[in-house]
Amino acid sequence: MHPGPDQETKASEQFGLDDRSLEQLKEKAVAAKGRAYCPYSHFRVGAALLSADGSIIVGANVENASYPVGTCAERCALATAVTGGHTSFKALAVATDITPSASPCGMCRQFIREFCSLEMPVFMYDRDGRVVVRTLEKLLPMSFGPEDLKGAALESGTESGTG
Numbered sequence: 001m002h003p004g005p006d007q008e009t010k011a012s013e014q015f016g017l018d019d020r021s022l023e024q025l026k027e028k029a030v031a032a033k034g035r036a037y038c039p040y041s042h043f044r045v046g047a048a049l050l051s052a053d054g055s056i057i058v059g060a061n062v063e064n065a066s067y068p069v070g071t072c073a074e075r076c077a078l079a080t081a082v083t084g085g086h087t088s089f090k091a092l093a094v095a096t097d098i099t100p101s102a103s104p105c106g107m108c109r110q111f112i113r114e115f116c117s118l119e120m121p122v123f124m125y126d127r128d129g130r131v132v133v134r135t136l137e138k139l140l141p142m143s144f145g146p147e148d149l150k151g152a153a154l155e156s157g158t159e160s161g162t163g
């Protein structure tokens with residue numbers, strides 16, 4: 001079976017997204033892939049975030065001569081979105097040139113967890129535009145997030161953060 005547009009439509013319905021927004025999100029993730037700076041791995045990744053206000057913020061992987069310093073497309077997009085004032089997100093799309101599609105690395109999953117709900121869908125597009133979609137909860141089960149720290153602060157009476 002070819003999991004093409006049919007599966008996308010189902011996913012958009014399942015997650016309450018309109019088809020047009022999802023199509024734009026995919027197009028922008030694929031376009032962002034073209035902006036990747038990856039002279040070391042030659043592995044292009046594009047990411048696009050759908051903000052609650054309907055705008056789309058993109059990112060791509062940006063590598064470095066000191067290899068570990070490079071950053072992934074997902075964290076690039078999120079940092080850009082957050083510093084642009086976006087605090088709530090409806091979906092994330094990631095695009096690569098491989099098949100089957102790649103999924104966000106562990107570091108990115110935790111980074112996404114900080115700002116996005118566990119129900120948020122992550123659409124992963126392969127080189128042919130085929131998509132696999134999973135919720136953040138599915139990608140990062142039993143996760144640790146901001147509310148866990150709040151619980152600790154309340155218990156010890158240090159919620160002001162001043163010690």
Ligand SMILES: O=c1ccn([C@H]2C[C@H](O)[C@@H](CO)O2)c(=O)[nH]1
Nearest residue numbers: 041043045061072073103104105
């Ligand atoms: O989901 C992923 C996986 C990898 N990369 C980047 C990191 C590095 O620049 C290159 C190879 O790992 O791909 C991403 O941006 N996102």
Ligand SMILES: [Zn+2]
Nearest residue numbers: 072104105108
């Ligand atoms: Zn990553």
